[in-house]
Amino acid sequence: MAAERGIPQSIVDEIKNRNDIVAVVEQYVRLSKRSAANLFGLCPFHSENTPSFSVAPEKQIYYCFGCHKGGDVIHFIMDIEKVGYLDALRLLADRAGVHIPEPEDAGYRKRAERETLLYKINAAAAAHFYLNLTESPKGKAASAYLARRGITGGTIRKFGLGFAADDWEDLWKRLRNKGFDAEVLSGSGLFRQGRDGPYDLFRNRIMFPIFDALGRVVAFGGRVMDDSQPKYINSPESAVYTKGRHLYALNFAKKSKEGSLIIVEGYMDAIAMHQAGVENAVAALGTALTTSQAQLARRYTENVIVGFDADASGQEAALRSLDILVSKGCHVTVLQIPDGKDPDEYIRRNGADRFHDLVKRALPLMDYKLLSVERKSTRDGDLDILDYQDVACKVLAAEPNPIIRELYAAKVADKLGVPSEAVVREIERRRKGVEQAAGQGTLRDRLAQRQTGEPQEPAKPFPEDPLFLLCLIASSPELADRMRISPEPEDFPEGVIRDMAVAVLARDERAGAGLSGLIGLAGDADWHGRRIADEAARMSFEIDAMGDLSAIEEAANSYLSRVRKDRLVARKAAIVAWIAAGGEGADKMEMKEELLDIDVQLRQFRG
Ligand SMILES: [Zn+2]
Numbered sequence: 001m002a003a004e005r006g007i008p009q010s011i012v013d014e015i016k017n018r019n020d021i022v023a024v025v026e027q028y029v030r031l032s033k034r035s036a037a038n039l040f041g042l043c044p045f046h047s048e049n050t051p052s053f054s055v056a057p058e059k060q061i062y063y064c065f066g067c068h069k070g071g072d073v074i075h076f077i078m079d080i081e082k083v084g085y086l087d088a089l090r091l092l093a094d095r096a097g098v099h100i101p102e103p104e105d106a107g108y109r110k111r112a113e114r115e116t117l118l119y120k121i122n123a124a125a126a127a128h129f130y131l132n133l134t135e136s137p138k139g140k141a142a143s144a145y146l147a148r149r150g151i152t153g154g155t156i157r158k159f160g161l162g163f164a165a166d167d168w169e170d171l172w173k174r175l176r177n178k179g180f181d182a183e184v185l186s187g188s189g190l191f192r193q194g195r196d197g198p199y200d201l202f203r204n205r206i207m208f209p210i211f212d213a214l215g216r217v218v219a220f221g222g223r224v225m226d227d228s229q230p231k232y233i234n235s236p237e238s239a240v241y242t243k244g245r246h247l248y249a250l251n252f253a254k255k256s257k258e259g260s261l262i263i264v265e266g267y268m269d270a271i272a273m274h275q276a277g278v279e280n281a282v283a284a285l286g287t288a289l290t291t292s293q294a295q296l297a298r299r300y301t302e303n304v305i306v307g308f309d310a311d312a313s314g315q316e317a318a319l320r321s322l323d324i325l326v327s328k329g330c331h332v333t334v335l336q337i338p339d340g341k342d343p344d345e346y347i348r349r350n351g352a353d354r355f356h357d358l359v360k361r362a363l364p365l366m367d368y369k370l371l372s373v374e375r376k377s378t379r380d381g382d383l384d385i386l387d388y389q390d391v392a393c394k395v396l397a398a399e400p401n402p403i404i405r406e407l408y409a410a411k412v413a414d415k416l417g418v419p420s421e422a423v424v425r426e427i428e429r430r431r432k433g434v435e436q437a438a439g440q441g442t443l444r445d446r447l448a449q450r451q452t453g454e455p456q457e458p459a460k461p462f463p464e465d466p467l468f469l470l471c472l473i474a475s476s477p478e479l480a481d482r483m484r485i486s487p488e489p490e491d492f493p494e495g496v497i498r499d500m501a502v503a504v505l506a507r508d509e510r511a512g513a514g515l516s517g518l519i520g521l522a523g524d525a526d527w528h529g530r531r532i533a534d535e536a537a538r539m540s541f542e543i544d545a546m547g548d549l550s551a552i553e554e555a556a557n558s559y560l561s562r563v564r565k566d567r568l569v570a571r572k573a574a575i576v577a578w579i580a581a582g583g584e585g586a587d588k589m590e591m592k593e594e595l596l597d598i599d600v601q602l603r604q605f606r607g
Contacts, residue, residue, distance in 0.1 A: 007089065007100060008101075009087070011093075011098065011100060011101070011483075012089065014095050014098055015074075015089060015092050015096060016060070016072065016074070016092075018096035018097075018098060019073050019095060019096050019455055020060070020073075021055055021057065021060045021061065021062060021072070021073045021076065021094045021423040022039060022055055022057050022575055024054050024073050024076060024077070024092070024095070025041075025062060025076060028044050028080055029041040029042065029043075029044050029053060029286075030042070030535065031055060032051075033365075033368075036542075037056060037058060037544065038054045038055065038056050038057075038541075039054065039055045039057065039534050040051050040053065040054050041055075043066055043067060044062060044071075044080055045065045045080075046064070046066055046080060047071050052064055052065040052066040053065075053066070054541065056540075056541065056544070059071060059540060060073060061519055061537050061540065061542045062075075062076055062537065063537040063538050063540075065538075065541075068534050068535075068538060070519075070533065070534045070536075070537025070538055071519050071533040071534065071537055072519045072533075073092065074088050074089060074092065075088075075519070075533055077091055077092060078369075082254055082299065082300055084299070091123075098451040102357050105579075108416050110498070111142075111239065114184075115239050115240050117184055118184075118188060118238060118239055118240045119216050119217065119218075119240060120180075121175065121180055121184070121185065121188045121190070121199060122188070122190075122209070122216075122217035122218065122219070122220075122240070123216075123217050124174075124175055124178055124180070124601040125171055125175065125188075125190055125217075125220070126160050126162060126207075126209040126210075126217045126220075128162070128171060128174050128175070128483075129161075129162025129163055129164055129171075129202075129207040129209075129220075129337075130156075130160055130161070130510060131162075132162055132163040132164070132165055132170075133146075133156065133161060133162045133163035133206075133207075134153075134156065137167075138163065138165045138166075138167075138170075139162075139165075139227065142163040142206055142225060143156075143163075145206065145225045146161065149268075149344075150272075150275075150348055151271065151272075151275065152275060154275075155274070155275045158252070158274070159209070159249075159271055159274075160209045160211075160217075161206065161208060161209075161271075162206075162209070163205070163207060164200065164202035164203055164204065164205045164222055165204070165205060166203055166204035167200070167202070167203065168199045168200055168203065169199060169200060170200060170203075171190060171191075171202070172185070172191060172198055172199065172200055175190075182198075185198070186198050187238075188238065189201070189219070189236045189237075189238045189241070190202070190220070190235070195444055200605075201222075201233070201235075202220060202222040202233065203264050204224070204225075205222030205223055205224055205233070206222065206223045206224075206225060207220055207221075207222050207224075208220065208221040208222070208223070208248075208267045210234075210235075210241070210246060210248055210285070211248075211249075211250075211251045211258075212246055212250075212251070213246075213250045213251055213254060213296070214251065215251040216240075216313065218238075218240045218241040218246065219234065219235035219238070219240075219241040220234070220235050221233070221234045221235075221267060221285070222234075223267075223268075234285075243286075243291060244286065244290035244293060245290075245293070245296070245414040246284065246285070246293075246294050246296075247261075247263070247282040247284065247296055247297060248267055248270055248282060248283035248284075249270040249271070249274065249281060249282045249283060249284075250282045250296070250300070251282060252274060252279065253280045253282045254280060254300055255279075255341065256279040256280040256584055258279070258280040259282050259301060259303060260280055260301050260304065260305060261281075261282055261297050261300060261301050261303070261304050261305070261559070262278065262280055262281045262282070262301035262304075262305040262306075262335065262359065263281075263282055263283070263284055263289065263293075263297065263304060263305070263306050263307065263308075263321075264281060264282070264283050264284070264307045264308065264342075264343050265283060265284060265285075265286075265307075265308050265342070266283055266285070266342070266344075267283055267285070268281050268335055268344045269281070269283060269307070269342055269343040269344045270282060270283035271344075272343060272344040272347045273343055273347065273349070273355070275343075276347050276351075276352035276355055276356075277356075278352075278355065278356070278359065279351055281307075281343075282297075284308075284321070287323050288320045288321050288573050289320075289321035289325065289502055290324075291324055291328070294321075294324045294325045294327070294328040294330065295328055296330045297325070297326075298328065298329055299327075301330075302329065302330055302331050303330070303331050303333075304325050304330045304331070304332050304333075305332075305333050305334070305359065305362045306318050306321060306322060306325070306332060306333070306334050306335065307335035307337065307343055308321070318334060319369075319372065322334070322365060322368075326365070329531070332365045333362035333363060333365065333368075334363045334365065334368040334466050335360060335362045335363075336361070336362070336363055336368075337356060337358060337360065343355065346358070359373045366395075366396075366399065366404060366408050367408075369395050370392055370395065370408065370411070370412065373388060373391045373392050373395060374388060374392075374415070376391070377391065380449075383415070385416060388415070388416070389412070389416055389423075389426075390409065392412045393412070393423065393426050393427050393430060394430065396408055396409060396412065396423075396427045397427050397430035397431045399514055405424075405427055405431075406424060408494050409423040409427055410423075412430065443499060457506070465539075466491070466492045466493060466497060466501075466563075467497055467535060467536060468538065468539050469487070469492075469556055469559065469560070470492065470497065470500055470504060470536075471536050471539040471540050471543060472549070472552070472556060473487065473504055473505070474540075474545060475503050475543050475544075475549075476549055477539060479549060479556070480505070482553070483553075483556060483557055483560065484557045484560075484561070485557065485560050485561055485564055487501070487505060487560060488505070489501045489502045489505060490567070491560060491563050491564065491567075496532055498533065500532075508531040519533045519536050519537055561605060564605070565605045566604065567600070568598050568601055568602055568605075571594075571598060572595065572598045572599075572602075575591050575598075576595075578591060579591060
């Protein structure tokens with residue numbers, strides 16, 4: 001939440017108050033009035049012909065009934081400008097002329113100054129490497145090398161490629177001459193400390209500046225031009241660079257109109273793809289994606305095509321990365337490059353058009369998984385049927401969508417030469433295990449999904465959903481006062497929803513703006529918080545449509561008594577277990593008293 005990120009809540013509130021959601025949305029979407037309360041327009045987040053994107057001026061929220069995106073004015077800017085929470089706040093602050101105070105803390109200011117200086121040093125180093133490559137005789141061999149690999153002058157300029165001279169002090173002297181402080185330079189990651197002083201880390205290498213999503217140079221990668229080792233070296237971590245946090249070329253790919261990202265392994269792959277006109281390519285700069293990279297990708301798109309190298313280690317890395325991407329809510333397909341080539345090599349040999357065809361034919365996730373199973377179960381050209389059926393059924397049993405399960409069961413059956421019912425039966429038998437492991441009951445399933453952040457269908461309304469109850473209370477605070485059991489924070493699942501409940505029930509100022517305030521609390525850059533914001537926006541539109549709330553008031557009451565009863569029963573079981581395990585001392589008396597108290601309360605529920 002904003003307050004925890006150094007911006008006082010009062011400023012966040014002021015920014016929201018001074019940015020009317022209708023005025024902000026109308027800068028991007030033409031809205032028209034279709035119902036008494038709400039405005040509608042064509043959704044800017046998915047393509048459609050009839051408007052399903054709605055804005056509720058009174059509540060200061062939006063929701064799309066087509067693609068289920070929703071939230072407050074800050075979420076809207078995050079979605080449409082593809083920026084994080086803080087950047088969205090800054091944009092809105094600028095728009096309304098609200099001044100965001102810099103944190104007073106001296107440590108913070110020092111850190112910020114140091115970061116600014118590091119960006120300047122990196123930019124100066126990148127400019128030096130670029131001039132070495134393009135204008136200096138030192139860079140002759142390097143530019144010949146890049147030309148041999150088919151890299152054009154335009155690409156060199158776009159990606160700021162450069163050359164680190166075969167010299168121990170070339171960059172050091174240059175940056176010292178530009179007036180950078182020796183001590184700051186030493187900590188920049190561009191130099192190493194030798195006996196006779198600092199020396200250049202990158203020597204006789206082609207240089208790839210690594211940009212962050214905003215286009216600032218945060219680090220470098222350097223590649224040799226011959227067979228010497230190591231082939232690549234990278235900048236160490238610094239105040240502006242953490243490994244596994246960035247996607248190379250995202251600063252360019254985020255502008256592409258494809259609505260998807262293609263994630264490949266190395267710089268050269270991403271660069272070759274951009275040059276071939278595949279402008280949504282980014283590189284992971286490693287053999288597997290990290291969770292933060294998956295999160296970063298998800299901030300830009302739901303659709304991710306993974307194009308890791310097709311060698312053995314590449315396949316393993318791709319499999320791990322796929323699961324990480326799916327867990328962050330991405331829809332994933334996998335690029336199949338024939339003959340184990342990487343994208344760079346494939347484009348050089350076959351041209352851009354053939355590569356575009358490969359992108360179009362990227363395999364759906366389940367096809368790819370089953371293909372990997374098949375490859376692993378094939379020995380000397382023969383499919384090991386027993387091994388294949390076992391792993392394939394396991395993979396299918398883990399798939400939550402029953403239609404996909406059935407579709408692919410038929411394919412697996414075909415391969416095995418058995419009737420498809422036999423495979424379906426086996427999958428369903430194994431699924432029982434999966435479902436038991438995941439816990440039973442719709443509520444627990446859904447909560448578990450929320451907590452693990454797995455993609456889900458929009459939730460069914462009340463009475464099974466605590467978030468719905470929370471939206472209800474935020475829409476109509478009198479309802480909470482009227483309820484037979486008055487809701488407490490503990491009645492809501494731990495995590496984001498519990499935090500929201502605390503604020504709503506306390507009529508906290510943070511939830512002061514009613515639903516828009518509540519949705520603001522659902523969180524920011526975090527995908528999981530966003531899902532909750534989307535759902536809360538949808539539910540509040542539903543509650544609106546209901547008009548008369550007395551019909552669901554009874555449902556709210558019985559839901560809450562069920563939750564309360566479950567909690568008492570669980571507590572009772574814990575105390576009984578504690579006593580059975582030999583719990584003694586003064587605590588034992590207290591526990592016994594609590595037990596009596598619980599029994600009294602439980603009797604009331606029965607009555
Ligand atoms: Zn939409």
